[in-house]
Amino acid sequence: MKPKGWLGVDIGMRHIVVVSDAKGKVNLFLNNAIGWKLNLERKISELQRLKDKKVKKGVWRVLKRFSGKVKNKQSYINHCIAKELVLMAKERRYGIAIENLKGLRRGKVGKRHRKRLHKWAYRDLINKIIYKAKLHGVPVVFVNPKGTSRTCSRCSAKGVVKGRTFICKKCGLKLDRDLNASINIARKGIEEFNKRAFLPALKGEVSSPQCL
Numbered sequence: 001m002k003p004k005g006w007l008g009v010d011i012g013m014r015h016i017v018v019v020s021d022a023k024g025k026v027n028l029f030l031n032n033a034i035g036w037k038l039n040l041e042r043k044i045s046e047l048q049r050l051k052d053k054k055v056k057k058g059v060w061r062v063l064k065r066f067s068g069k070v071k072n073k074q075s076y077i078n079h080c081i082a083k084e085l086v087l088m089a090k091e092r093r094y095g096i097a098i099e100n101l102k103g104l105r106r107g108k109v110g111k112r113h114r115k116r117l118h119k120w121a122y123r124d125l126i127n128k129i130i131y132k133a134k135l136h137g138v139p140v141v142f143v144n145p146k147g148t149s150r151t152c153s154r155c156s157a158k159g160v161v162k163g164r165t166f167i168c169k170k171c172g173l174k175l176d177r178d179l180n181a182s183i184n185i186a187r188k189g190i191e192e193f194n195k196r197a198f199l200p201a202l203k204g205e206v207s208s209p210q211c212l
Helices: 034-053 059-092 111-119 122-136 177-197
Strands: 005-011 017-021 028-030 094-099 140-143 160-162 165-167 174-176
Touching: 005 059, 005 177, 017 059, 017 177, 028 059, 059 094, 059 122, 094 122, 094 177, 122 140, 140 177, 165 177, 174 177
Parallel strands: 005 094, 094 140
Antiparallel strands: 005 017, 017 028, 160 165, 165 174
16 A cells, blocks of 8 residues: 655764654654763763773773663664654554665765764664564665755755755755755655556565565
């Protein structure tokens, strides 16, 4: 069954994920425990520096134990975010469009963005979204994130990003850069779903527009 709409999921720089629909009526910033996230980054950096400089003996043991606690905390937060997102999509009868992160860590993206991707377990989050979406019958598609943060979600013109704000010089739209990107991702989700829905099935494969 074709979804009534799509939720675009942007991997945020400031927030863990930012979610919106193709019309910009859903504005959701999922930044669960963002303060904990920032403290986590500082703590890990501090421990890593001590380990690299060999300032304190046994610091690697502390880092290892701390890393285990971090993974458990991240896993729990990811579970909460994935659950909230999938249940929202199910209630609205929407699909979920996620930006494809494959190759971004090694690709031509900013150093700051790559650093953020390394700091959080985004692959774990995406896997949880896919798993829960499958359980609830919510379709998921992956889209190319290129240009989503610099394309105006109102008029499709190219704009500029200043700090956390996207500015369109053509229509004057001013919007949070990640929110603007999530709207564009939702629209790309519609295109991707429609494209996949009409692709012929491979031999031995059941045709399905779920795109998981």
